[in-house]
Amino acid sequence: MDLKGRIFRGCVCSIILMGAAAVCLSLMFPVFFAETSLSDKVLAQWLMWSRSSGTTDDIGRGLISGDGRDDCPQLKVHVYDFPRRFHLGMLKQTELDQDLPWSDEEVPPPWPEKPVRNIGHNVEYWMLVDLLDIREGRRGDRVVIRVRDPEEAELFFVPFFSSLCFNRFDYHTNESQGKVIQGEVATLVMESPYWKRSGGEDHIIPIHHPNAFSYFRDLLNASIFIVSDFGRKVPEVSSLKKDVVAPYNHILPTYEDDNPADPFNSRKTLLFFQGTIKRKDDGIVRTKLANILQNQTGVHFEQGMKNETGFKQASVGMRNSKFCLDPAGDTPSSCRLFDVIASHCIPVIISDRIELPYEDDLDYSSFALFYSVEDSLQPGWLLSQLRNISQVQWLKMWTRLKEVSHHFEYQFPSRRNDAVNMIWKQLRRKVPAIKLRMHRKQRLRIADWWNW
Numbered sequence: 001m002d003l004k005g006r007i008f009r010g011c012v013c014s015i016i017l018m019g020a021a022a023v024c025l026s027l028m029f030p031v032f033f034a035e036t037s038l039s040d041k042v043l044a045q046w047l048m049w050s051r052s053s054g055t056t057d058d059i060g061r062g063l064i065s066g067d068g069r070d071d072c073p074q075l076k077v078h079v080y081d082f083p084r085r086f087h088l089g090m091l092k093q094t095e096l097d098q099d100l101p102w103s104d105e106e107v108p109p110p111w112p113e114k115p116v117r118n119i120g121h122n123v124e125y126w127m128l129v130d131l132l133d134i135r136e137g138r139r140g141d142r143v144v145i146r147v148r149d150p151e152e153a154e155l156f157f158v159p160f161f162s163s164l165c166f167n168r169f170d171y172h173t174n175e176s177q178g179k180v181i182q183g184e185v186a187t188l189v190m191e192s193p194y195w196k197r198s199g200g201e202d203h204i205i206p207i208h209h210p211n212a213f214s215y216f217r218d219l220l221n222a223s224i225f226i227v228s229d230f231g232r233k234v235p236e237v238s239s240l241k242k243d244v245v246a247p248y249n250h251i252l253p254t255y256e257d258d259n260p261a262d263p264f265n266s267r268k269t270l271l272f273f274q275g276t277i278k279r280k281d282d283g284i285v286r287t288k289l290a291n292i293l294q295n296q297t298g299v300h301f302e303q304g305m306k307n308e309t310g311f312k313q314a315s316v317g318m319r320n321s322k323f324c325l326d327p328a329g330d331t332p333s334s335c336r337l338f339d340v341i342a343s344h345c346i347p348v349i350i351s352d353r354i355e356l357p358y359e360d361d362l363d364y365s366s367f368a369l370f371y372s373v374e375d376s377l378q379p380g381w382l383l384s385q386l387r388n389i390s391q392v393q394w395l396k397m398w399t400r401l402k403e404v405s406h407h408f409e410y411q412f413p414s415r416r417n418d419a420v421n422m423i424w425k426q427l428r429r430k431v432p433a434i435k436l437r438m439h440r441k442q443r444l445r446i447a448d449w450w451n452w
């Protein structure tokens with residue numbers, strides 16, 4: 001191992017001293033410039049694209065700013081060169097060359113604004129474009145680095161837009177087409193020597209929609225799935241132990257300048273809910289909650305409309321409410337939670353089996369309330385709990401909520417500690433345990449004797 005590599009590994013993640021960080025970074029610095037081969041023209045296109053996608057470009061900011069920068073070594077991820085029709089090609093279906101992989105000379109298309117129902121489950125897109133962005137100068141803020149040589153990779157990313165594939169080819173359109181595509185991807189993955197080497201446990205596969213990759217995910221169950229929850233998956237296929245829970249992408253806009261003089265009293269409604277009242281499975285709780293909450297003083301509880309007018313009303317309503325109800329949808333999680341967070345309304349979560357994104361970093365109880373289904377269905381109980389929360393307590397939670405809300409933003413280019421980088425951090429923490437298991441397996445001469 002060369003000197004650079006040694007110092008790189010020597011960086012202690014959580015308790016690094018500033019001096020050591022400076023040495024570490026200065027030694028790594030030449031790499032940033034050696035690795036890029038992009039022409040000025042392509043760079044300019046990336047720049048334009050990132051501007052047009054509505055975020056401030058922060059090229060070059062990370063390395064010099066140094067304020068709370070992420071000092072751990074970057075996670076090294078190899079992206080499979082799959083034909084584009086499995087990922088970005090799905091956004092530009094008219095394009096020829098659907099069998100070619102994506103090249104460095106191409107700038108990814110933006111995620112389409114319509115249909116809105118595809119937006120919630122698009123983490124697969126944000127992870128891929130973050131990996132494809134190989135511009136220099138942004139490294140200081142980024143958790144991940146794409147490596148060309150699979151031998152150098154710590155993890156492997158499977159570029160398949162499995163949620164979009166489900167939404168495109170579901171039972172309304174052509175489900176068998178979806179099954180064919182899933183099968184092709186599964187075959188490609190399982191034929192890879194790197195898959196065979198690990199049995200798949202160092203592979204990342206986004207399957208955020210509850211029905212994504214449904215025909216083949218059980219064959220790939222050793223992999224790290226990026227999921228929304230565990231509602232429609234058996235524990236042998238998906239579990240908190242090996243997988244990563246990622247936020248839905250919110251549909252309602254982020255509340256940018258939320259700085260009123262008196263936030264508590266300016267939010268007039270005590271408890272807000274506007275959405276689909278009739279849902280399946282876990283969502284049956286919604287109808288029951290409607291029966292006890294509708295028409296109560298301080299409560300707005302209405303059936304929502306899934307169009308521009310409905311979204312606008314929901315956004316205004318959440319911004320004017322102290323608390324927002326987040327009952328289970330068809331599965332334990334729902335996109336609503338992330339709309340509520342973006343609106344800085346304290347979430348009231350009533351979903352007994354919910355799992356939440358990056359809970360090793362975030363303590364949700366500091367900015368959200370959790371009640372059991374059983375408790376909240378006692379008439380009058382929930383509202384008396386909420387009314388009993390003092391202005392001081394509420395302000396504390398609201399302040400914290402505003403502090404954490406940037407962790408739930410998907411954007412390009414990615415920014416420090418935004419959704420995509422929080423997800424990479426979760427993945428990075430899984431690497432040591434995966435390596436331990438893989439290395440042990442390599443040298444064992446008998447079947448694992450204590451089933452460790």
Ligand SMILES: *[C@@H]1O[C@H](CO)[C@@H](O)[C@H](O)[C@H]1NC(C)=O
Nearest residue numbers: 173174175176177178180181
């Ligand atoms: C659905 O997809 C299958 C498999 O690709 C194809 O054979 C069939 O023609 C498609 N059906 C329709 C109605 O498009």
Ligand SMILES: *[C@@H]1O[C@H](CO)[C@@H](O)[C@H](O)[C@H]1NC(C)=O
Nearest residue numbers: 218221222223235236237242
């Ligand atoms: C994957 O599924 C098989 C068959 O159900 C099971 O034996 C195995 O333990 C599962 N793997 C993981 C990592 O859960």
Ligand SMILES: *[C@@H]1O[C@H](CO)[C@@H](O)[C@H](O)[C@H]1NC(C)=O
Nearest residue numbers: 289290291292293294295296
């Ligand atoms: C609430 O009031 C509306 C209008 O008066 C009525 O239609 C609805 O049934 C009421 N809901 C409940 C749960 O009482």
Ligand SMILES: *[C@@H]1O[C@H](CO)[C@@H](O)[C@H](O)[C@H]1NC(C)=O
Nearest residue numbers: 304305306307308309310311
């Ligand atoms: C939105 O949907 C509601 C009910 O589904 C309908 O009454 C209303 O006209 C729609 N508004 C727009 C702007 O499409």
Ligand SMILES: *[C@@H]1O[C@H](CO)[C@@H](O)[C@H](O)[C@H]1NC(C)=O
Nearest residue numbers: 384385386387388389390393
């Ligand atoms: C109201 O809040 C206070 C202080 O947090 C607590 O001691 C009390 O038990 C609560 N009352 C109810 C009815 O929950």
